[in-house]
Amino acid sequence: MSYVAPQEFAAKMIDAGESKIFMSTKDTLIRSYMAGAILALAAAFAVTIAVNTGNFLIASVLFPVGFCMLYLLGFDLLTGVFTLAPLAVIAKRPGCTWKGVFRNWGLVFCGNFAGAMTTAVFMAIIFTMGFSQEPNAVGQKIGQIGEARTLGYAAAGWAGLLTVFIRAVMCNWMVSTGVVSAMMSTTVSGKIMAMWMPILVFFYLGLEHSIVNMFLFPSGIMLGGDFTWFDYLAYNELPVILGNLVGGLTFVGGMIYATHYRTSPKRNAGYETAKVAAPAE
Amino acid sequence: MQVQNADLKADQKAELSVSIGQHSSAGLKQQNQDFHGSVASTGQTLVLKGTALALADGISSSDVSHIAAETAVKSFLTDFYCTSDAWSVKMAGTRVVSACNSWLHGQKKPGASDDRGHVCTFDALVFKGRLAHLFHVGDARIWRLSGETLEQLTTDHRVQLSASENYLGRALGLSNTLDIDYREIGLSSGDIFILTTDGVHEFVSPKEIASHIASAADLDAAARTIVAAALEKGSDDNLTIQIARIDHLPGREAISILDGADMLPPAPLLHIPSEFEGYQILRELHASHRSHIYLAYDAETDRNVALKVPSADLRGSADYLRRFAMEEWVARRLNSPHVLKAGQSSREPEKLYVVTEFVEGRTLRQWMNDTPQPDLETVRGILEQVVKGLRAFHRHGMLHQDLRPENIMICNDGVVKIIDFGSVLIEGVLEAVPGLDDTEILGTHQYAAPEYFLGYRGTELSDFFSLGVIAYEMLTGKLPYGDKVSRANTQKAQSALTYISAASLTQRVPDWVDGALARLVHIEPVKRYEALSEFLEDIRRPNAALRPDVKASFAERDPIRFWQVVSLSLAILVIVLLYQRMPA
Numbered sequence: 001m002s003y004v005a006p007q008e009f010a011a012k013m014i015d016a017g018e019s020k021i022f023m024s025t026k027d028t029l030i031r032s033y034m035a036g037a038i039l040a041l042a043a044a045f046a047v048t049i050a051v052n053t054g055n056f057l058i059a060s061v062l063f064p065v066g067f068c069m070l071y072l073l074g075f076d077l078l079t080g081v082f083t084l085a086p087l088a089v090i091a092k093r094p095g096c097t098w099k100g101v102f103r104n105w106g107l108v109f110c111g112n113f114a115g116a117m118t119t120a121v122f123m124a125i126i127f128t129m130g131f132s133q134e135p136n137a138v139g140q141k142i143g144q145i146g147e148a149r150t151l152g153y154a155a156a157g158w159a160g161l162l163t164v165f166i167r168a169v170m171c172n173w174m175v176s177t178g179v180v181s182a183m184m185s186t187t188v189s190g191k192i193m194a195m196w197m198p199i200l201v202f203f204y205l206g207l208e209h210s211i212v213n214m215f216l217f218p219s220g221i222m223l224g225g226d227f228t229w230f231d232y233l234a235y236n237e238l239p240v241i242l243g244n245l246v247g248g249l250t251f252v253g254g255m256i257y258a259t260h261y262r263t264s265p266k267r268n269a270g271y272e273t274a275k276v277a278a279p280a281e
Numbered sequence: 282m283q284v285q286n287a288d289l290k291a292d293q294k295a296e297l298s299v300s301i302g303q304h305s306s307a308g309l310k311q312q313n314q315d316f317h318g319s320v321a322s323t324g325q326t327l328v329l330k331g332t333a334l335a336l337a338d339g340i341s342s343s344d345v346s347h348i349a350a351e352t353a354v355k356s357f358l359t360d361f362y363c364t365s366d367a368w369s370v371k372m373a374g375t376r377v378v379s380a381c382n383s384w385l386h387g388q389k390k391p392g393a394s395d396d397r398g399h400v401c402t403f404d405a406l407v408f409k410g411r412l413a414h415l416f417h418v419g420d421a422r423i424w425r426l427s428g429e430t431l432e433q434l435t436t437d438h439r440v441q442l443s444a445s446e447n448y449l450g451r452a453l454g455l456s457n458t459l460d461i462d463y464r465e466i467g468l469s470s471g472d473i474f475i476l477t478t479d480g481v482h483e484f485v486s487p488k489e490i491a492s493h494i495a496s497a498a499d500l501d502a503a504a505r506t507i508v509a510a511a512l513e514k515g516s517d518d519n520l521t522i523q524i525a526r527i528d529h530l531p532g533r534e535a536i537s538i539l540d541g542a543d544m545l546p547p548a549p550l551l552h553i554p555s556e557f558e559g560y561q562i563l564r565e566l567h568a569s570h571r572s573h574i575y576l577a578y579d580a581e582t583d584r585n586v587a588l589k590v591p592s593a594d595l596r597g598s599a600d601y602l603r604r605f606a607m608e609e610w611v612a613r614r615l616n617s618p619h620v621l622k623a624g625q626s627s628r629e630p631e632k633l634y635v636v637t638e639f640v641e642g643r644t645l646r647q648w649m650n651d652t653p654q655p656d657l658e659t660v661r662g663i664l665e666q667v668v669k670g671l672r673a674f675h676r677h678g679m680l681h682q683d684l685r686p687e688n689i690m691i692c693n694d695g696v697v698k699i700i701d702f703g704s705v706l707i708e709g710v711l712e713a714v715p716g717l718d719d720t721e722i723l724g725t726h727q728y729a730a731p732e733y734f735l736g737y738r739g740t741e742l743s744d745f746f747s748l749g750v751i752a753y754e755m756l757t758g759k760l761p762y763g764d765k766v767s768r769a770n771t772q773k774a775q776s777a778l779t780y781i782s783a784a785s786l787t788q789r790v791p792d793w794v795d796g797a798l799a800r801l802v803h804i805e806p807v808k809r810y811e812a813l814s815e816f817l818e819d820i821r822r823p824n825a826a827l828r829p830d831v832k833a834s835f836a837e838r839d840p841i842r843f844w845q846v847v848s849l850s851l852a853i854l855v856i857v858l859l860y861q862r863m864p865a
Contacts, residue, residue, distance in 0.1 A: 004570065004594045005550065012570035012594065022726035024768040094686075094754060095727045095764040186597050 009183040010260035013253070014091045016183070017084035020076065021100040025107060028076070032108040035075035036115025040215030042066020044123045044138075046203065047145070047216075051138045060204035064196045067175075071182055071195060077211055078108050078241070083176040083248035087257055109241075116214035123215075124222040139223040146220025149208070150231040161239055164208055168243020169251075171207035174198040175244075176252035208240040298529040299332045299408055302500020304508050305521035308480060314339030314401075315478050315521040316350035320358050328531075328713050329366040330373075331409030333358060334523050338421050338478040340449065341518070342396040349385050349399035349454050356381045357405055367614055367677040369708040370407050370414040375461050378403065378416060378453070385454030400454040404435065404476055410713045411530055413474065417462040419452045422482055425466070426473035426494065431487035435462060472527045480518030484511040490522075500524045547591040547602060548632035551575055559628055560588055560636075570594040571703070572605070576639060579626055586624050589635040600721075602633060604703050607710075609635045611702040614677060619670030621690075621700040640700070642692035649686055649755055657789060660755050661820055666697035667748060668813045674699075675741050678708035682739055684747035685728040686754070706739060726767040727760055731778070731804050734770045742806040745813065749801030752820075756794075757786045761802045775804050794820050796827030 004012075020028075042063055050059040070077070085104050088096040125131065127139030135143065153160035181194035202209065217225075217232040299321065307313035319334040337353040339346025357377055364373035389398040402419020415423050417435040424431040438451035451460060473494060482490075490507055497503035508520045550573055551562045560577035563585075567574040570592050577588040589608075595601040612623035612635075624636030643651070645663070652659070667689060674681050681688075683704035690698045704723035722733045730746035733739060753761045760766075762778050769775045780802065784795040797819035803809045810816045819827060836843040 004592075005568070007568040008570040008592050008594050011568075015570070018726060022764055022767040024770050024774075026770075093727075095760045097764065100764045186594055 004184050004186060006184075006256075006260040009180065010256055012183050013084055013180060013256065014087045014093065014261065017081075017086065018088040018093050018096055020081050020085045020104050021088055021096050023104070028104060028107040029111045031075045032078070032111025033115040033118075034073070035070045035077045036112035036117075036211055036214065037119050038070040038073075038075065038115075039066050039077065039112075039211050040116040040119035040123075042069075043212045043215050044119065044219075047142055048138050051141050057204060060200055063203045064178075064199035067178065067199045068192045068195050071179065072188065072191065076108055076111075077175075078105065078112050079172045079175045079210065079244050079248055080179045081105060081108050082172065082245045083179065083253040086249055087253050090257060091261070112211045113214050116211055117218055120215050120219040120222065124219055127223060135223040139219075142216060143220045143223045143225035146217045146225040146232070147227050149213075150217065150227045150235045154231060154235040160235070164236060165239045165243040165246075167206075168208040168210070168240040169247035170205070171202050171209045171240075172244040172247035173251040174202035174207065175209060176248040180252055180256060208236070208243065210237065210240045210244050213237060213240055296327055296529075297332065297408060297410070297527075297531050300500055300526045300528055301332075301334065301523065302502070302504045302525075303334075303521075303523040304501065304504035306508050306512070306519070308512055308520050309517050310341075310519055312347060313519050314341065314347040314350055315480070315519040316347070316354045316401075317476075317521050317523055318354045318358050319523065319525075320362065322362070326362060328410075329709060330362055331370065331407050331414075332525075333361060333405060333407045334474075334476060334525055335403070335405040336421055336476045336478065336521060336523055337401045337403045337453070338419065338480075338519065338521070339401040340396065340452065343398060343400060345388075345397075345399050346401050349388075349401040352385065352399070353378075353381050353401055353403050353453050356384075357403075361405075361407070365614060365677050365709070367611075367679050367707045367709045369678055369712055370409055370412075371463050371465070372678055372708070374405065374407065374414065374416050375463060378405070378418070378461055379459055382453050382459040383457060386457045388454070395455060398454055400449075400452050402438075402449065402478075403453045406474055406476060406525065408468065408525070408527065411468050412712060413466045413468050413472075415462070415464045415466065417464075418459065419449055421476065421478045424475040424477070424487065424490075426475065426491055428491075429488060429495075430491050431475060433487075434464065434466065438462075468527050468530055470527055470530050474525045476521075476523040478519065478521045480516045480520035481507065481511045481522050483518075484514040484516040494524060500526060545606075545630065545633040547596045547605075548634035550590060550593060551588075557588070558631060558634075559626070560586070562588070577636075579624070579636075581628065582625050584625070585639040586626075587637050587639045589637070591633065605635065606633055607705070607707075608702040609637075611679065611705050611707070612637060615673050615679075617670055617673035618696060619666050619698055620673050621698050621702075637700075640690050640692050640698055642690050644687050645689040645691060645697075645751070645755075646686035648691050649758070653758060654787075654789065655755060657756070657791075657794065657820075660752065661817075663691065663697050663755070664748070664752055664820070665817055667699065667751070668817060670697070670699040671744055671748065671813065674705070675744070680706040680739050680741065681744050681747075682706055683724045683728075684744055684751065685725050686751055689751070727764075729767065730806070731766050731769065731775050732806055734767055735772065735775070740806060742809050745809050745816075746802055746806075748813070749798055749809075749816075753783055753798050753802060756790050756798075757783050759786060761798065762804075778804055791823075793823035793827055797824065800827060 042065060045066065046059040046063040049062060050056050081104055085101045089098055089101055127135045153164045156163065175198065178195040178198040181198065182191040185191045185194050213236055217236060221227070221229065221232070301319050301321065303317055303319065305313060305315050305317055315338050317336045321332050322330060335354045335357045337350035339350040360377040361373055364377065385399040402421045404421045404423055405416040406423060407414040415434055417423060418438060420437040420439045422437070423434045425434055438449060439447050440450045441447045453459065475490065485507060489510060493507045493510065494503045497506055504522045504524055507522050511520050551557055553562055553565060555562045559581065560579055562575050562577050564576045565573065566576050566587065572592050573590045575588045577586050579586050591602060591605050609623050612621060621640065622638045624638065626636060671681065681699065683701065688699065688701040690700050692698065722729060724733060724747065728747040728750050730739065730743035732743060750761060759781070761780055763781065765778055769778055780799050782795055783790040783798055784792050797816055801810055801816050
């Protein structure tokens with residue numbers, strides 16, 4: 001049997017969240033750096049496919065490889081720790097505080113950003129032959145994506161911010177479902193299958209993922225996209241981070257905690273008073 | 282190809298096998314005061330206890346020393362195998378030899394001379410797993426064959442007065458306390474060990490012994506020829522020799538401590554209500570990704586029991602299943618009112634699951650939630666019972682390694698019990714299967730001792746740390762180092778950890794109790810209490826030595842910096858002095 005009962009993985013999610021809070025600074029940074037770098041690479045891969053084939057579906061179908069790689073290697077994305085770390089505090093695990101959660105989020109953000117930037121610089125070098133030529137077709141495409149998803153939102157004003165926020169909520173709803181689904185399976189192939197589906201959905205719908213954006217937009221700026229760092233941070237990255245946080249925490253972490261963990265029997269439930277039913281002789 | 286595979290399999294499955302040859306002779310003397318023996322065990326005894334050889338030589342000045350020699354060897358070879366399987370060979374061996382020493386010494390009549398008592402030398406060799414364990418008192422010798430000669434592994438306890446006069450410095454039965462030489466040596470296949478009394482090794486050179494062993498048809502024949510050679514060379518003492526050859530060492534993977542219990546297929550998750558191997562499943566008590574626990578009724582014993590089943594998540598992990606199967610092994614060996622007992626059923630299980638007594642009550646975690654502000658006396662009462670339970674583990678050479686409030690139950694009648702043995706480390710088993718659980722930290726972030734995070738194996742002091750954290754948490758609701766212990770995985774990071782004073786968090790903890798807690802959860806194991814009885818005493822009566830208001834001296838707090846400062850000032854002094862001495 002390679003499927004884990006929901007009660008089991010609910011407890012496992014909380015344990016996973018707890019271990020994020022208790023992780024040393026060095027480990028947290030390394031793991032998030034690598035996660036950011038690998039995910040960014042997968043994004044570059046997907047854009048390349050989309051440009052070369054002209055079919056965004058093929059790109060979406062293949063994009064989850066990056067996510068599967070980083071999950072199986074035990075690396076952490078900001079979207080994942082948004083969902084998992086708070087559960088340990090909500091479940092009142094000793095020593096788990098909001099301070100510890102924010103520390104973890106802060107470190108994972110820094111690691112993811114540095115990782116994505118590393119890939120962005122590497123890919124920019126590849127797309128422009130070491131900044132000696134105009135960006136190739138893929139590079140130009142990345143620049144255009146960045147413009148549409150910053151200045152486009154900015155042009156729509158508050159409605160634009162609401163849209164980007166909701167797209168980010170839905171994004172982490174899907175991505176964290178992927179993280180949690182992976183815990184349900186005990187085999188590597190099962191984990192990959194469980195993760196693949198929601199990631200595919202999120203990518204094809206063009207939802208806003210904070211770490212993918214940490215790659216797309218800085219590369220866009222480097223490759224001659226017509227928008228500024230301020231546009232990127234104010235009209236994209238910040239609302240996306242908030243949206244990812246809300247989406248992961250409410251639609252995935254909170255829901256599974258409430259329905260599978262709170263309702264599962266406790267070791268001590270009602271022992272003190274209730275006598276054990278007399279067994280049939 | 283297939284044949285080779287089959288061979289390989291057989292090879293891996295093979296257990297430790299040792300051939301033994303031995304011979305003893307009174308020689309020119311009337312009586313043989315030497316005594317020797319060996320036990321070649323099989324099955325689980327071989328895995329957990331090993332094969333043992335013992336040799337004793339009674340002193341010639343006493344006419345009862347042959348009784349001493351016989352008693353020493355016989356009691357070692359029987360009692361050693363009766364000690365707990367969980368004990369290490371060192372612990373079991375030294376305890377048994379010490380007991381025998383006391384008995385022999387007790388035979389001495391008041392005022393009688395030491396020379397006339399029940400006194401003998403004693404040497405024992407135990408082969409277990411991939412190690413040889415040596416016990417040695419007196420002037421018999423244990424050797425290992427090395428090339429064409431012998432390497433002496435023991436030191437003679439002999440005091441030389443003059444060229445012709447000498448006496449035994451240490452022996453069994455000589456005094457009421459005994460200092461035993463113990464040593465362990467790694468084995469390789471084909472190793473040959475030799476035990477000799479002075480009647481043999483004082484007359485035949487190591488080289489000759491080695492060449493006799495090499496040329497003889499079997500080990501018994503070799504033993505006989507060596508004794509004959511010693512007699513020929515004029516040996517006037519009793520002569521005994523034992524030779525043991527390691528024919529085969531157990532494979533690192535193939536050792537089964539549980540005799541196949543860990544090979545049973547894991548029990549399925551159970552439905553309620555249902556019947557399972559004669560148990561009536563009544564209710565689910567607990568479910569997590571480590572295990573599922575059900576309340577079940579056992580008609581055979583007419584009792585409610587707790588039935589624990591491996592989780593779906595981890596049933597694929599061989600390590601987890603082995604530890605799971607080990608839980609019952611542990612529970613059966615511990616007998617304390619403060620430790621959960623194993624179930625009593627006589628039925629042979631067909632699946633892997635663990636049955637224990639059913640305890641009605643709540644976990645310490647629940648108790649802490651229910652009693653956020655307990656008074657000191659209640660906490661002391663609970664701690665005293667936990668300590669009793671923990672002692673039962675430590676007496677058996679076991680470490681709990683995962684002590685936390687969820688693993689402590691408070692029964693409705695007030696008895697406190699330690700439950701869950703899934704992380705227990707057993708010294709005796711560790712020797713049989715070295716390298717077990719080497720990679721994983723089995724404890725929990727909040728309660729595991731800091732040394733685990735540096736990659737060290739735990740000691741009893743690590744369990745003390747966990748207990749200290751629990752005590753601290755019961756009183757304050759917080760952890761003594763916050764969430765920082767498990768993050769500090771270098772020596773430097775650990776030395777930066779600071780203890781948060783419990784007295785500063787709550788009025789209910791007096792300074793002196795705080796001092797005792799601080800010592801029990803000290804980051805450095807050596808600075809913790811050596812025994813839990815001291816801790817219990819210190820939380821009952823103020824200990825003047827633990828006044829937190831008196832700061833530790835600079836040298837004690839930071840010895841490295843202290844000596845740096847000392848060295849620097851001395852260096853300055855030296856320069857000043859040199860400068861003064863220089864001719865103007």
